């Protein structure tokens with residue numbers, strides 16, 4: 630939802646994690662100019678069955694921004710899974726959410742969907758030039774080479790993270806804060822977390838070996 634009357638810093642994105650805020654997902658506060666912010670959350674679908682996303686969001690907003698006014702709101706589902714097994718069939722190609730091209734960790738699907746669309750468009754143009762519909766199968770190969778393989782890894786990381794309790798997440802954040810800023814990448818944080826908490830290896834191994 631877009632809120633006005635909120636006290637946010639222009640150049641800071643806030644993320645909140647934890648069972649009380651957004652189990653299996655995260656809550657974001659993105660500044661959108663003076664006193665305005667996009668405040669939203671995503672949570673695992675199994676958790677949403679127990680308590681709705683909008684309830685979590687209202688509780689957070691009432692606590693954190695009690696004087697805010699809601700300007701707009703939007704809701705929807707995001708497929709945070711691996712890419713669909715088949716994204717090309719005969720003369721049809723799937724791109725974006727329809728192909729499950731969303732980053733499974735962040736739930737961000739705009740850039741990856743555009744990349745999928747770009748690759749799909751290029752391959753379709755080539756297929757027309759070659760007058761060879763079977764060339765469309767190239768799309769699946771190029772997608773997996775460009776991003777699909779990474780999404781498979783991210784999905785496994787997300788599954789590993791889903792076993793962590795709030796205390797473990799707090800410890801990971803403490804470790805990440807000790808990293809120099811340029812090393813606070815997903816991979817960097819993950820490596821540091823493993824280094825500082827070797828017991829995590831069991832959860833991670835369980836996911837990657839399965």
Ligand SMILES: Cc1cc2nc3c(=O)[nH]c(=O)nc-3n(C[C@H](O)[C@H](O)[C@H](O)COP(=O)(O)OP(=O)(O)OC[C@H]3O[C@@H](n4cnc5c(N)ncnc54)[C@H](O)[C@@H]3O)c2cc1C
Pocket residue numbers: 669703704705706707724725726727731736737738739740742
């Ligand atoms: C609340 C929320 C917040 C999000 N925030 C972010 C974010 O910050 N960053 C990010 O990267 N991603 C975000 N996402 C995910 C992102 O929005 C999607 O991954 C992305 O928009 C997918 O693009 P798409 O083109 O595949 O599908 P869509 O954007 O869903 O586009 C599909 C279009 O097809 C139209 N359509 C559907 N059926 C038909 C039909 N039968 N005939 C004609 N048209 C039809 C729809 O109206 C829609 O316009 C968010 C998602 C939600 C729900």
